[in-house]
Amino acid sequence: MRAQVSLSHEGGNETLTADFILSGLFPNMKYVSILIYTTILIYLAAVAGNLILLLLIWVDPRLHTPMYFLLSQLSLVDLALISSTVPKMVMNFFSGRKNITRLACGTQIFFFFTFGGAECILLTLMAYDRYVAVCNPLRYAVIMNHRVCLQMAILSWIAGILASTAHTSYTMNLPICRSREIHHFFCEMPAIMKISCKDTSTYELVVFVMGVAFIIIPFGLIMASYTFIFLTVVCMKPLQGRNKALATCSSHLTVVSFYLGPCVYMYMMPGSSHSPEQEQAVSVFCTVLTPMLNPLIYSLRNKDVVGAFQKVLRKRPVSKQNTKISQ
Template structure:
């Protein structure tokens, strides 16, 4: 207990993302621009969906929740990274690291589950259009969103409480640009192999199963789409589903690759590069993929600009 109390009172040191000498300022500027574009894009999409009555449908309601998650998701890691860079410090308080881990896992899990619900919405809309008003009613949509938020929060709380009661010893240097469980486990001075099995179970439930459900639903959707006689209907359905599949594939594959490997096989440089995709790139491209490939959203944007 004494070791744990001493461990919990010690700050961590974040190595950070910028490790390229003279390129630091350029990389920081690039990340800052991407962050501002991502936040602005997601805020705009949420605002459009709220204002335009034509977008008050289950699909856009789920999309607004995705944008809300992405906006908070990228804000969990980038501002702290930017602060450390500007102040030339690398420390993060033990409690701050714990909070960042919990929030990051909660938002990441919520997005993973929500993306699968969005594929379910697409599946119902195309394969069972007559039952769509019943199967995707306002009450059901709210229940799906609450399920995504609550189940992810519970999973995140369990992992965060367990990891941060472990004894951290030796070096307190986290070779990452934010507090993430795979980067914290090498600092624990006891065997964590059994706990890594619990991480695999969570990945199976939170990431892998939703991803397989998305692939299965879109396989069925594509079968129905290619049986359509309407070329316009095929184009619209393929445009909507393909954009969702691109986002989902980018998010799930990078997340699964990080959390399914034992910490002994992790390469810090590779982990940071992969983490950029699911912490910065995905929240950045989500609003643009869904808006630039969607005529209703573009129409609402033009109307708002006028």
């Protein structure tokens, strides 16, 4: 039996143990194994899709543009985000163990918020890139130069790390006075706050303010960018250019709604307003489904990406055919 130490605390008796307990993905569900196997397939599809997109952007010179550079950063974030939660959940399910060490829990929170925060900033910067491309095309190469793109990527990662450090340091120092079972499939901050014996109402206000900085303000900037884009596109005379701009922008808006929408529900509303099952459902959508859908959304509706994929598939046969002709 795991050693336990009982300490007196302001809010009651705090039980200190080596590990937390993760309840898992919808533990009360009758056929949870089907859900786990489905999650594994989604995880593999997400990894494959994002890796293929990264490969295409790397090998095709036509995709060496600011838009695809930022998209490659988004794919990296999605790969890291889904890998920070799903593998541990699957390992616990097949091993029958539900424990996670305090260090591993803190690490999971840190990486989850790092990648989540970076994605919010990246989505905003991608909207700005589209704004410059559509509304100020003559200066696009000057404004979105290589140095600026690099600074954008660094900014998104640093912002995610700073926000994550604040959340992780607070969450992992919360006193736990009741059961150490986290009603979630990974170490999620709202779930840990619910099992703490400390009054977290003040910190919920801090979380709300952070949500404004990383969710509401980015969403407002994204919508402002697309408002200007829409007004510019409406005035475009060439129908082909208008359709291309709308297709690219609609793909990005779809990703934004899929990611920021659930984040508003999770971090902008009081924890008491949603149940553990609702929190898990939203988390599955944000951390599992969205990383799988992003490469599909950006590739299926993007002729440049589809063309790059077809080019890779045709590369060997074409080279062989050219060799025969030359002979």
